[in-house]
Every structure is written in C-alpha cells, then in structure tokens.
Amino acid sequence: MLEASNNNELPVIPSKRYFTISEVSELCAIRPHVLRYWEQEFPQLKPVKRRGNRRYYQRHDVIMIRQIKALLYDQGFTIGGARQQLSSDEVKNENTQSKQIIRQARLELEEVLDILNNTI
Secondary structure, three states: OOOHHHOOOOOOOOOOOOOOOHHHHHHOOOOHHHHHHHHHHHHHHHHHHEEEHEEOHHHHHHHHHHHHHHHHHHHHOOHHHHHHHHHHHHHHHHHHHHHHHHHHHHHHHHHHHHHHHHHH
C-alpha cells in the first residue's frame, strides 16, 4: 500500500531527500496543524526534527501522510481505525518480506545441496 491510487489529483512527490512541513502541506493538501496532530496520533509518522524543532519529512513520510489522508477522508475511517489499518498493513508487509527471505534462503540451500550431491 505504498502510493494510494486515489491520490491522482495530488502533485507528484519531487525527488528530494527532505521536505519542510509547508512543502508536505502542499504535496498532500493537508494543513500544517493537521500534520502536527497526526504525528501525535500515528506512531508510524516520525519526521526528523532539527534546529529549532523544525520538522523535515522524508519521502516515505509523505507517502504515509497520503495513505492516512485516504483512510480518513476517502474511506471514512476514524483515527483509531486508520491507525489499526496501518498497523495491520505493516504486519502484512513484514510477513511478506520474511517469506521472501525464507524462500530465497531455501533456494540457495537447494543449490548448495545440488553442488554437494554432484561432487560426491
């Protein structure tokens, strides 16, 4: 669930490393005070804070904000429901990655076994 398909009307995310809160506000069509509130409500949303407590968002934060916006405004989730949905999506992604790692390790072990069987 990286880039939500219903965000087609939003501008393309530029290829920058960091974005200010005003840039993210424009990219996601969300007011800055809402972004600050969402930081408190969604543990997945953690912008880097630098001098003077200024927030700097990364690309994955912008994508997460667009997902949160879609869940809240388009799909009608409550804050708690959106938080739960994002958490379950993270668990699914972790499970998928674990399965891919296990599958790759198994293939490599089978190749080693074939090599050992052929040399004996």
